[in-house]
Amino acid sequence: xxxxxxxxxxxxxxxxxxxxxxxxxxxxxxxxxxxxxxxxxxxxxxxxxxxxxxxxxxxxxxxxxxxxxxxxxxxxxxxxxxxxxxxxxxxxxxxxxxxxxxxxxxxxxxxxxxxxxxxxxxxxxxxxxxxxxxxxxxxxxxxxxxxxxxxxxxxxxxxxxxxxxxxxxxxxxxxxxxxxxxxxxxxxxxxxxxxxxxxxxxxxxxxxxxxxxxxxxxxxxxxxxxxxxxxxxxxxxxxxxxxxxxxxxxxxxxxxxxxxxxxxxxxxxxxxxxxxxxxxxxxxxxxxxxxxxxxxxxxxxxxxxxxxxxxxxxxxxxxxxxxxxxxxxxxxxxxxxxxxxxxxxxxx
Amino acid sequence: xxxxxxxxxxxxxxxxxxxxxxxxxxxxxxxxxxxxxxxxxxxxxxxxxxxxxxxxxxxxxxxxxxxxxxxxxxxxxxxxxxxxxxxxxxxxxxxxxxxxxxxxxxxxxxxxxxxxxxxxxxxxxxxxxxxxxxxxxxxxxxxxxxxxxxxxxxxxxxxxxxxxxxxxxxxxxxxxxxxxxxxxxxxxxxxxxxxxxxxxxxxxxxxxxxxxxxxxxxxxxxxxxxxxxxxxxxxxxxxxxxxxxxxxxxxxxxxxxxxxxxxxxxxxxxxxxxxxxxxxxxxxxxxxxxxxxxxxxxxxxxxxxxxxxxxxxxxxxxxxxxxxxxxxxxxxxxxxxxxxxxxxxxxxxxxxxxxxxxxxxxxxxxxxxxxxxxxxxxxxxxxxxxxxxxxxxxxxxxxxxxxxxxxxxxxxxxxxxxxxxxxxxxxxxxxxxxxxxxxxxxxxxxxxxxx
Amino acid sequence: xxxxxxxxxxxxxxxxxxxxxxxxxxxxxxxxxxxxxxxxxxxxxxxxxxxxxxxxxxxxxxxxxxxxxxxxxxxxxxx
Numbered sequence: 001x002x003x004x005x006x007x008x009x010x011x012x013x014x015x016x017x018x019x020x021x022x023x024x025x026x027x028x029x030x031x032x033x034x035x036x037x038x039x040x041x042x043x044x045x046x047x048x049x050x051x052x053x054x055x056x057x058x059x060x061x062x063x064x065x066x067x068x069x070x071x072x073x074x075x076x077x078x079x080x081x082x083x084x085x086x087x088x089x090x091x092x093x094x095x096x097x098x099x100x101x102x103x104x105x106x107x108x109x110x111x112x113x114x115x116x117x118x119x120x121x122x123x124x125x126x127x128x129x130x131x132x133x134x135x136x137x138x139x140x141x142x143x144x145x146x147x148x149x150x151x152x153x154x155x156x157x158x159x160x161x162x163x164x165x166x167x168x169x170x171x172x173x174x175x176x177x178x179x180x181x182x183x184x185x186x187x188x189x190x191x192x193x194x195x196x197x198x199x200x201x202x203x204x205x206x207x208x209x210x211x212x213x214x215x216x217x218x219x220x221x222x223x224x225x226x227x228x229x230x231x232x233x234x235x236x237x238x239x240x241x242x243x244x245x246x247x248x249x250x251x252x253x254x255x256x257x258x259x260x261x262x263x264x265x266x267x268x269x270x271x272x273x274x275x276x277x278x279x280x281x282x283x284x285x286x287x288x289x290x291x292x293x294x295x296x297x298x299x300x301x302x303x304x305x306x307x308x309x310x311x312x313x314x315x316x317x318x319x320x321x322x323x324x325x326x327x328x329x330x331x332x333x334x335x336x337x338x339x340x341x342x343x344x345x346x347x348x
Numbered sequence: 349x350x351x352x353x354x355x356x357x358x359x360x361x362x363x364x365x366x367x368x369x370x371x372x373x374x375x376x377x378x379x380x381x382x383x384x385x386x387x388x389x390x391x392x393x394x395x396x397x398x399x400x401x402x403x404x405x406x407x408x409x410x411x412x413x414x415x416x417x418x419x420x421x422x423x424x425x426x427x428x429x430x431x432x433x434x435x436x437x438x439x440x441x442x443x444x445x446x447x448x449x450x451x452x453x454x455x456x457x458x459x460x461x462x463x464x465x466x467x468x469x470x471x472x473x474x475x476x477x478x479x480x481x482x483x484x485x486x487x488x489x490x491x492x493x494x495x496x497x498x499x500x501x502x503x504x505x506x507x508x509x510x511x512x513x514x515x516x517x518x519x520x521x522x523x524x525x526x527x528x529x530x531x532x533x534x535x536x537x538x539x540x541x542x543x544x545x546x547x548x549x550x551x552x553x554x555x556x557x558x559x560x561x562x563x564x565x566x567x568x569x570x571x572x573x574x575x576x577x578x579x580x581x582x583x584x585x586x587x588x589x590x591x592x593x594x595x596x597x598x599x600x601x602x603x604x605x606x607x608x609x610x611x612x613x614x615x616x617x618x619x620x621x622x623x624x625x626x627x628x629x630x631x632x633x634x635x636x637x638x639x640x641x642x643x644x645x646x647x648x649x650x651x652x653x654x655x656x657x658x659x660x661x662x663x664x665x666x667x668x669x670x671x672x673x674x675x676x677x678x679x680x681x682x683x684x685x686x687x688x689x690x691x692x693x694x695x696x697x698x699x700x701x702x703x704x705x706x707x708x709x710x711x712x713x714x715x716x717x718x719x720x721x722x723x724x725x726x727x728x729x730x731x732x733x734x735x736x737x738x739x740x741x742x743x744x745x746x747x748x749x750x751x752x753x754x755x756x757x758x759x760x761x762x763x764x765x766x767x768x769x770x771x772x773x774x775x776x777x778x779x780x781x782x783x784x785x786x787x788x789x790x791x792x793x794x795x796x797x798x799x
Numbered sequence: 800x801x802x803x804x805x806x807x808x809x810x811x812x813x814x815x816x817x818x819x820x821x822x823x824x825x826x827x828x829x830x831x832x833x834x835x836x837x838x839x840x841x842x843x844x845x846x847x848x849x850x851x852x853x854x855x856x857x858x859x860x861x862x863x864x865x866x867x868x869x870x871x872x873x874x875x876x877x878x
Contacts, residue, residue, distance in 0.1 A: 069620040343365035357855035360829035
C-alpha cells in the first residue's frame with residue numbers, strides 16, 4: 001500500500017482572540033481531515049495566539065500587512081515556499097483576500113493551490129453593493145441606501161422608517177431610533193471610517209449564520225447553519241448550535257448558484273417573524289466557528305483543501321443537528337524567547 | 349607591524365519589540381536602493397545639477413503615451429489625445445507629447461499662448477476652463493481652436509465677441525453629470541440631469557453664430573472606478589444622438605476628459621495604488637465599448653478625445669533630495685530633515701509618496717517622520733515611514749512626482765529647483781534652471797522713498 | 800551612565816528588561832555598546848574601544864553615542 005504523500009498547508013488568521021480569526025479552527029479541522037499534514041502558520045503580528053500552539057502549527061512565518069502590496073506578499077510567500085514547499089494556502093482575513101486573489105495565478109505557477117472567489121465576486125458582495133446584489137440575484141437583503149453627506153440622512157430615514165441601522169464603510173454599526181441618534185451615529189462613523197455611510201432598514205428577527213463552501217461552478221459542496229446561543233460584548237459567538245431548516249440550505253444553494261462562488265463563505269442571515277430570510281452580510285471566507293462544520297460531519301476546510309488540489313469532492317448531504325460549540329479561554333504559557341524569536345526574525 | 353583594517357561602522361540603534369510586525373517584511377519594496385534614473389547615477393545628477401532636483405525620464409513619458417494610445421486605438425477607430433498643460437507645462441515636456449502626436453488641452457490664456465509657442469496648430473488646441481478672458485477667446489477664435497464653453501456667461505460673451513467677426517467659432521460644451529461618483533463636479537460646465545446642457549446646446553444652435561462640433565465632460569480626478577466612465581460616455585452619446593435627431597447636427601467628437609489615476613497611493617487608502625488602480629486598458633475598455641455599442645452609424649462614429657495628464661507623466665518624474673539632519677522627537681521617534689519640502693513636492697499633501705534611499709544600507713530600519721526644510725509645522729513629506737538608517741548627506745529618490753508638482757510648486761523660504769530630462773540615449777538635459785535670487789526679484793520694484 | 804541591573808542580553812542582539820517585560824532588538828553596534836555597559840565600562844572607555852575597532856569619525860561616534868544613550872533612557876534601560 002502506498003503511504004499517502006504528506007501535504008503542507010499554509011493558513012492565516014491565527015488570532016484566536018476574543019474577536020477571533022478563523023485560522024486556528026481551520027487548522028483543527030484540517031488536522032482531522034488529513035493524516036499526513038504539515039501546517040505552516042502565516043501571521044501578521046507577534047502575539048497571534050495560534051503561532052505559539054505548536055501542537056497545531058508546525059512552523060509560523062510572518063507575512064507583510066496587506067497595505068505593503070501584492071508584490072511584497074508574493075515575494076514573502078515565494079521565500080516561505082522555498083523553505084516549506086507549500087501545497088495549499090488558505091487565507092482567512094477579509095482584508096488580505098484582495099492581494100491573495102491577485103497573486104493566486106502566480107502562486108499556482110509556484111505549485112501553491114488556492115481556492116478563492118474572484119475580485120468581481122468579492123466586490124459584488126461588499127457592503128456598499130449589497131443592495132444591488134440582492135436585487136440582481138433575487139436575494140432578500142435589508143433595503144439600504146448609501147449616503148455621502150449628512151443631509152441625505154433625513155431622506156433615507158423617511159424612506160426606510162425608524163429604527164434604522166447606520167453602518168460604517170468598513171466596520172461598526174449603530175441602531176438609531178430617531179433623527180438625533182442617527183445623526184450622532186453618522187458623525188461617529190464618518191469620523192472613524194470616512195464616507196460613505198450606509199443606512200439600512202432594521203430587520204427584527206432571529207440571527208442565523210450559515211457556513212458554506214461553493215465549488216465555483218454554481219454548486220454547493222457543504223452547508224451548515226448555526227444559531228448563536230450567546231455572544232461576547234463584541235457580538236462574536238461564544239456558543240452556538242447547528243440547525244435543521246431546509247429554507248436555510250436552499251438560501252445558501254441559491255447564493256452559490258447565482259454567484260458561482262468559489263471557496264468558503266458565511267451568510268449572516270436574519271429570519272423575520274414571517275419566516276423571510278434576509279442576508280445581512282456575506283463574509284468571503286470561513287467563519288471563526290468553522291470547526292463546528294467538521295464536528296457536525298461536513299469538514300469544510302478539508303474539503304476546500306482537496307478541491308484546491310484538484311480533487312473532485314462530492315457534496316455532503318447530512319450533518320449532525322444539535323451539535324453545539326462552547327468557546328473557552330485558555331492561558332497558554334510560553335517563554336519570552338519565543339516572542340523575541342518571532343518578533344526579530346519573523347519565524348517561529 | 350600589521351595594522352588591522354577597521355570594521356564597517358553603523359549607527360547604534362535599538363528597537364522595541366511590540367505586537368506589531370517587523371517592518372523588515374512590511375514594506376520591503378521601499379527598501380531597494382535606487383541608485384540611478386535611466387542609467388544615470390543619482391550621485392552624479394546631484395553633483396552636476398544640485399539638490400533637490402526634479403528628473404524626468406523621456407523614455408518613460410513616450411512609453412506611457414504610446415501604450416495609452418495603443419489601449420484606445422486597438423479598440424476604437426478614431427482616437428486623439430490632448431496633453432493636459434496644467435499637469436506639467438514645461439515646454440520640453442509638452443514638446444515630447446506633441447512629437448508623439450498629442451494635441452494641447454489648456455485652461456488659461458497663458459497656457460494657450462504656450463501651446464501656440466510650442467508650435468501646436470490652433471485647430472489642435474482645446475481651450476477649457478471657467479476663466480477665458482475676451483482677449484483669450486478672440487485669439488482662440490482667430491486660430492480656429494476648439495472652445496469648450498463652461499457657463500452661460502461665457503456663451504453670451506462669445507456670441508457678442510463674434511458678432512462683428514465673419515467667423516463661426518468651433519465650440520463644444522462641457523457637461524457635468526451624476527456618474528455615481530462623489531463629489532459631483534457640478535461647478536464646471538452645464539448639468540446633464542436638470543436639462544441645462546440641452547438648453548445650452550439649443551442656445552448655440554439657435555444663435556446660428558457658433559459651430560457645435562463636440563461634447564465634453566471631465567467627471568473627476570484620480571478616478572478609481574471605471575464604471576463611472578461608462579455612465580459618462582453613455583450620457584454624452586445620449587446628448588449626441590439627441591443633437592442628431594432633434595437638431596440635425598452630427599457631433600464630430602466626444603471628449604471624455606481626463607481623471608485616470610497614476611499608481612501613487614492616496615493618503616488614507618489601505619491598499620497601495622499599484623495593486624488597486626485600474627489600468628488605462630480598463631478605462632479604454634469601458635469607454636470604447638459604451639460608444640461602440642451605442643449604435644452610431646459607422647460613418648458618424650464620433651472622434652474620441654482624451655485629455656489625460658497625470659497617468660501619462662506621474663511615474664516618469666522623480667525628485668532627488670539630500671538628508672540635512674537627523675533628530676529625535678520628544679516621544680523618542682526619529683525625524684529626518686530633507687532638503688525638499690511641501691512647497692517643492694506639493695503632491696505630498698495627498699499621496700504617501702514612495703521614497704527610496706539612493707545608496708546601499710544594512711537591513712536595520714527605523715520608523716521616522718520625514719520633514720522638509722521649511723520653518724513651518726506643516727512641512728511634512730511623510731508622516732510615518734520605515735526606512736533604512738539615513739545619515740546627513742545621504743540621497744533619497746521620491747517616486748511618481750511628474751504630475752502637478754512642476755506646476756503647483758512655489759517659492760517659499762526655498763527656491764524652485766532645477767528640472768532635468770534624461771533623453772532616450774541616457775543623456776541628461778536641464779529643461780528648467782534652478783531659480784536664483786535675481787530671478788525672484790525681477791518683477792519687484794522699489795518706490796523712490798525706500799531706495 | 801549605568802545600565803539597570805538584571806538586563807538580559809543575548810547573542811542575537813535581544814535585550815530583555817525583566818522589570819518591565821519589554822524586549823528590544825539591537826543592531827550590532829548597539830548590542831556591543833550595551834554589553835560594554837553591562838561590564839560597567841565607562842563611556843570614555845567604550846568610546847576609545849570603538850574608535851580603535853571601527854571605521855568612524857570621532858565626532859560622529861560622539862553624536863551617535865549620545866543618541867543611543869537617549870534611546871536607552873527612553874527605553875527605561877538606564878539607572
